[in-house]
Amino acid sequence: MEILQGIINNYYYMAAIILFVIGMHTMLTHANMIKKVIAMNIMDASVFLLFVAVGYRYGGQAPIIVEGADGVYANPLPGALILTGIVVAVSVTAYALSLIVKIYRFYGTCDYDEICELRSDE
Amino acid sequence: MDSARVMFLLMFIVFFPILMAPVIFYACRYSVRIRDSLAVVTSGITFLATLTLYPAVSGGEVYHYSLFEVLPNLAISMRIDILSFCLASLASLVWFLCAIYSVDYMAKEHACSRYYTVFIFTLGSCLGIFFAGDLFTLFVFFELMSLIAYLLVVHEETEEAMKAGYKYLVMTIIGGLALFFGIIIVFELGGTVSLAAGHIIGESSVLALLAFICFLIGFGMKAGMFPLHVWLPDAHPVAPSPASALLSGIMLKTGAYGLMRVIFHVFSPELIKGAGWDLILGILAVITIMLGSAVALTQEDIKRRLAYSSISQLGYVLLGLSILNSNAITGATFHIFSHAFMKSVLFLAAGSIIWKTGRRKIADLKGIGRQMPVTLGCFSLAAIAMIGIPPLNGFLSKWTLALGALDAGMPIYVLVLLISSLLNALYYLPIIIPGFFEAPPGEEQEEDDHHHEIKFDIQEATPKMLIPVIILALCTVFFGLTPNNIAYALSQLTSAFLLGGGTL
């Protein structure tokens, strides 16, 4: 019961960890390279979710200074960091995708296992 | 002698040959003669410079110089005492004579510039071993010499040489790693590896035993100790003969020298005896002696037979080290001298024969004494010394060793020495006797026609090859006639010096 309570209280964290595991599992087990890239994004996003959830304060407002708002804000620092993190993740995605397009040009497939077979046949 | 001068001489002796090596390498572009004479002159100068150190050490003085620190508490340092002097003068003498011998011998060979460069370079690094002031420096020079000597081993570049060389290289690296391990343990236990410190490890422990075994592997490998001798009978015969003479005559001794340093400076004789480690060394030495002699009997190739003989002879030195008393150390040190002279003569003489006639098989050497009486005469002299016939130096060293064994109450070692001498006789005499008294294989038929008339058709090797052999053969006689010769006196000094804990 205590564990259940813990899970309910921390459901953001739990969801983030579940997503992380799903993402990593998909990334490492699926042979299709585009699938790997999507999974990589899911994995990254889950960690970002964890970060933002850490910075969140219950009932806190968005950290924007507006006239007349009272003092309780969510911690803006994780937000600022995650912003950078998302950009980094997107740039990795873009780079990976351009690699995939080029690899496809050489091998005619996006399937990593098939590529390995093709290479070992040589 | 003042300290600065000794230091200069030490540096000069070690680094002059090393620096001359590249000079020789470039000299060969201009003239073969310059290259050859440079090699001879370099080794000669080194020999003379070494001799000048005699007054500095004859009274048992020790000079120690720290050059620079590679790591904290770990310096490159130089040191000279009576033992270093003995080995250094011996090494540079043999090197000098081999250099003279090489001039004509190598004229037929290829890649001579490489040969001479390496030849002189190894001289420097070998002397570096003898003058090393701490184990680390010793290790550096030891590895340097061993690795560079690879080029001497594989000089012929035949497939056989390459194989032997590879074996040599792998064993060298194993030995080097073992030494490295040993030195590290010593450093860990004692905080220093300097030979100036006296007994670095004072008490027996598992790590200390491990260190001892590592040193035994590292130096014993070089000295051809059983069971690490496997590289030796392959590597020594394939090298050109002067290089074989050096490998067997001098470079093997670096292993024995290292063991001496370890026994007397890192550990102490009392510790070794107290912990019973001398027994390990003793047993290995006995096996080495017997095995070397026995296998030598079965060899057909003359240089291989000599190489196996080297294994058994180095066993004597190790035996002396394991007995660890005054007479035994004297005998071991003196045997280093004796064996250097004897084995150099044997290899150089065998080299002359091979050079002149191209015959390597012992069966083919019948009647060679008629063609090359002086060479074979010298060979016989050295072989007889090897067997231990009295007026020669081999007898003196065996006698001293036997005295040491008796002093220590180990008559079994005397028996080992006797059996080994017998075996020596068994494998040397079949070279000498047919060499003088039988007809060459091709001439037997002819001989019947001439009614057993012994024909001398003298075709000796060139004087440059003959003179070093003669000088070395004379040394075996000279240093054996009486116990009052300089080599024996030096050995006695060394023994007293080492057992006295660094003072006379």
Add this chain to the structure above:
Amino acid sequence: MEDQIVRMTSRLVVPFIQVYGIYIIVHGHLSPGGGFSGGAIFGASLVLLALSFNLEAGMKQISHQTASVLESGSAIAFLLAGMAGVFFGGNYLANRAAGYPLGEAGALFSSGAVFVITLFLGIKVASTIATLFYNIIEGED
């Protein structure tokens, strides 16, 4: 994609998207947004053009070459803007210490270096997205 509806819609929508992108870039210090998101929106509008019409239409707005020059140019400008801090006695990327006027809190030009940097960042992101898209879509080189 020769679809009239898509073309019309995107032709209508693209200017708004671009204005919105610029708005987000310049208001980065006041409200949510900034160089990254605004640049991405602006860049996406270019990509939308290229997708709904064809590559040439997108290229007409900003060619591959211009995009890559803008890319490196804005990055250099960013670095130089940071250098101003060093020249005027503050730390690298310093704001007030570098003598940027801060203005009044809540006004558009009230953040000194942040505004400059966000602007360059927006240009950088937009042009990078354009180049990336061209790179993937253009095929052989």
Add this chain to the structure above:
Amino acid sequence: MIEILNALLLLFLVVCAIGVAYIRDLLSAVILFSAFGLIMAIIWQQLSAPDVAMVEAALGTGVASLLMIAAISKTKRAE
């Protein structure tokens, strides 16, 4: 009430992620991924991080999906 909405959104996220793993059609996977990203943006809005939500919507979902679609158009659609 809002808690339940958040929990549902999170559940939807997980479903999307699993869907991405199982769908064989890459284009559908990308569409699911952009759904994932947009829901993520909503969650971040709920967590009072509007700027992150904005960037996620524009970059993490918009541009990334765009690039993925471009890549798929250049390669194969089926896994």
Add this chain to the structure above:
Amino acid sequence: MALSDHFPALIVALLLFSAFLTPPVYRWTPRFSAPLTTFCLSAAFLMAILLTAEVSRSGPLLYHMGGWPPPYGIELKVDPLRSYALLVILGVSLWIFVYALKDLSHELRIYVIGWYYTLFAILVASMAAIALTNDLFNLFVLMEICTIAACGIISIKEDRECLEASFKYLILSAMGTGCYLLGVAMLYMATGYLNFDLLNGALTEAFSLYPRNIFTAAALFIVAFGTKSALFPLHVWLPDAHASAPSPSSAMLSGLVIKVFAIALFLIFYQVFPREILNAVPLTEIVLWLAAAGVMFGSIYAMLQADLKMMLAYSSIGQIGFIFLGLGLDQELAITGGLYHVMVHAITKAMLFMSAGVIIYTTGVRKIKDLAGIGRALPITMLAFTVGSASMIGLPGTGGLISKWYLALGALEAGRPLFVLVILASSLLNAVYYMPIIISAFMHQGEFEYKVRPVPNMMKIPLIIGALAVIITGLLSRPVIVMLQEAVASML
């Protein structure tokens, strides 16, 4: 403030500046771009030297980007260890770049060379920044930049092996990054800080509250950095990536990139985690065994390779094991040895890859068995190769011996002679696969006399410098070792 106070930021900014300036310059006048990058790299190196002098004179230096102090701003820190890493990174990359100038024209198509310079500068900048940064999240961003740039200098060759290898590298290191970020999130959850020093202060207290978070974070860091620096079971991406890349890239990747992540792990373990956390769980023990396994398997795999660059790449896996061995032994001398090995291996392996590059440039040969007799045609190259191999084996007079000496000493000090045997066994294995190459190169006859292109001076001189550097690291190592030992002692 004096200009020299800004050096930590300026080094990175200058390199990035050169990176972004190169593409337009290359398009405009290709001649200028190489001198430009060389100039920026040398200027950065010079700054690093001055910085090191400054740090050794007046102690650690903190630099706040934009004047914002932590926990809000990014903090750069220069202490002796970081300045050492900085010097190694900038010095070795400048040296490799000089070599690359000539080699690239052979391996790459002409119009991507400008991009190569850009990627190279970004890579160096990110590595320098990794060594400097004092902030976990900033480290994450820099690691990603570093990875992309590293993949970039592999895939820029655009042949099928390179593309495939860099994709594999990218995906696996994305996994590593994910793990790292999760670990950072765990620490942030427990303490609310990301700055190294603040974390260090706060972790002791947090440890009693959230021990699991912190252990998980540490374990995730090991996985993350283990992947990025090819610690044994996570090394699968390395051989392909390092072997297929253009030779300067291989030198860069094997020489520096994997080391940088190892250094980052060192920094995190000893500057972020307080001692009692490290003592409470056998984390270093895990690293120790993995490193030992890596040392052995790397050498064994290397023996089985037929391709020269593949062999060198596998050898890197073994050598990175030495660096992690220092961390795993968790003992002052061993860490010193491991850190010293960073420099030694950076120089040595870079030089070996360079000589492999020269061999490929002049003869086009890649297979080990085709190298017979090449020593007669390329004496200087093969002599450099010999010196490098000697250092790999750990022969006296080379840097390899020094680092092995310290590692072995540390193992003995920690009471674990077994790992000394691992070191020795690996040296022997190294000998067994390096020696035959050298022997056959110098001793056997080959048919190279006719088809060898002359070696350009621009390739020869870096090789000679490298060989000298290997010997210098072996003989004049004392100041560096003393400096490292002090730095390590102050960290422990």
